[in-house]
Amino acid sequence: MAIIKCPECGQEISDQSRNCIHCGYPLKKQKGTVLKEHRNKILAVGAVFLGICAVIVLITFFLNRNSSKAAMHLADKTAAVFQSESDREKQLVTKKGEDFVSLVITGQIDETQKYLDKPYDYLGECIYSFTNMEALKTLLSKYTAVFQETTVDTEQNLAYCKFEVNHPNPEELINAQRDSIHLGMEDDTLTNALLDKLEDSSLTYVTDDVFINFHKIDGEWKVITDSTLYSFINLGRTVDSTIESLSDNEKKMMETENYIEEYIELNDFLVSECEGYSGKVPGIKNVSLKNNGDKKITALSLKLEFLNAEGNVAETKKVTVIGIMDSPIKPGYSWKMESDKFFEIKGLRDDIDITKVNVSIGDVTLSDFAEASVKSREEEYIENYLELNDYKVDMCQSYSGTFPGLENVSIKNNGDRDLRKVTVTVYFQDAQGKNIAEDSFTVIGSLFSSSLLKANYSWKMEPDKFYEIKNLADEVDISRYTVEITGIEFN
Known part of the structure; x- marks a missing residue:
């Protein structure tokens, strides 16, 4: 037993007493009441805490659900924007493709130039050797075209339109011009022969697919002036286009343009x-x-x-x-x-x-450009059995003037094979010894040379003969040269 003080009167009493013996204060009831109130406070705080947590969970749930809906809605809107953009680009390309083809087959050639990525020389690129634009327009007027489909890649800015084109059979047109050659080679002979064939009732027509290719330049779709356009104009047909093939061609065109700018x-x-x-x-x-x-x-x-x-x-x-x-x-x-x-x-x-x-x-x-790594049997024969004993490059006189020429060529065949053709090449060097120009001549086996170099025979060019060396630029010094046997044919 222990002694405690009454919380009411302060007198000392036993801790086992239910009531204070001095003032009657209920000690056991007070103690239980105090503990219960303390417990109730703890429970109340816990309930509040749990309530707050529940509210937070509910708020988070609704926020996440709304965010998910908003994200899905935004994704749907974004997809719709891209879809509508793709549709708009497809409509633009289709309109330009139809307009361009219509201008071509109605003979409005000058108007087509604004659709192209660069100027196109319709007459100069024509395979039929027309002497005037009206003849080409007459040919194109025989074309009829029906639009089929458009494909657009907005990421690569590439597209193509597919048409079905009915046109005169190009093989028959070419044959008509070929057959007219016996009539003479006047300027208009080939042109007139084709125009006559276009009016011939026996001329057949064929239907082929034509692809008009586009790429976007400075925000505007332009027809690519490539081999496909050339084929459409001349033959009424083209190879099939794909976005992949257009992409590959685009890269090659860029590489070629860079090479031209940097190296030519x-x-x-x-x-x-x-x-x-x-x-x-x-x-x-x-x-x-x-x-x-x-x-x-x-x-x-x-x-x-x-x-x-x-x-x-x-x-x-x-x-x-x-x-x-x-x-x-x-x-x-x-x-x-x-x-x-x-x-x-x-x-x-x-x-x-x-x-x-x-x-x-x-x-x-x-x-x-790559030199062959493995020698052919002809190259081995040249190296092992042929001797180039003499040659000279100089300015040579002919009836039409003075030209750089190759003369005094002398060759010995030490092998066991007869040769029906021998070619020699003249190489010219710059001051550093690097080859900068060349020209080749068939000295044995051509129309104007000996017909055979037999085994163990020697051969020498006539003293009054020379081969004119052509295409030499002004930078070439003809005193810096080498001559080699570069080709043979066995008999």
Whole structure:
């Protein structure tokens, strides 16, 4: 037992007493009451806390549910925006595609230029050698086109329209022109032959797919002036387009444009009246080029922009100066047109002043340049059995003037094979010894040379003969050269 003080009177009493013996204060009841009140307070606080937690949970639930709905609604709105944007772009491309094709087949050629990503020389690019635009318009008027579908990629800014085109059979048109050659080669012979065929009731028509390709430039959809456009105009058909193929072509076009800008030099040219078979005609000559890159130039055209009195472009023409039948310009090589040669500029309007012209590199076809790593049997025979005993490069005199030429070639065949053809190549070097130009000649086996070099035989060129070396640029010093046997054919 312990002694405590009464909370009422302060007298000392036993802790086991129910009431104070001095004042009667109820000790046990007070104690229980105090504990109960304390417990009730704790329970009340806990209830409040749990209530607050419940409210927070409810608020969070509703906020999350509303946020989820809002996010879903925003996603739906965003998808709708993208869908509507895609639809708008598709409508724009479709409208431009239909308008462009309509202008082409109705002969409104000048109006089509504003739809293109760059000027297109319809007459110059025509495979039928028309002498006037009216003939081309007559051909195109025979085309009929029906729109099929449009595909747009807004991320890559690429698109195409597909049409179904009914047109004259191009094979029959080409055959008609070929069959007319016996009538003579007057300027209008081929043109008239095709125009006559277009009116022939036996001419058949075929239906093909045509794809008109687009890319967006400065926010505007433009028709790509590529081989697909060329095929549509000339043949009435094209290869199928896909966004993937357009993307690949776009990359190649960018690579080619960068190569032209960085590595190809147009060092000289002259646009003037030139003397042709039927009199003076506008032409371009004295073209000089340099390939400073690491690829071969297998084809190249020049773009000619003729200006009016205000300095604006009045007409654009394209002239191919290096074609697929010409020798390519190798990396580091120079090239110059022969001095007695020119390319006629066809289809110029009479009001064009040919002295007011901008000339630049147009279309270029490039290919990778790599020396063969494994020698052929012909190359091994050249290395092991043929001797090039003599040769000379000098300025040589002919009836038409003085030209750089190859003469005095002498060859010995020490092998056991007869050779029906032997080709030698002259290489010219710069001051550092790097090849910058070359020309090749078939000295045995050509129309104007010996027909056979037998085994163990020697051969020497006639002393009064030489091979003219062409396409040498002004930078080439003909005193710096080497000559090699570069090709043979076994008999």
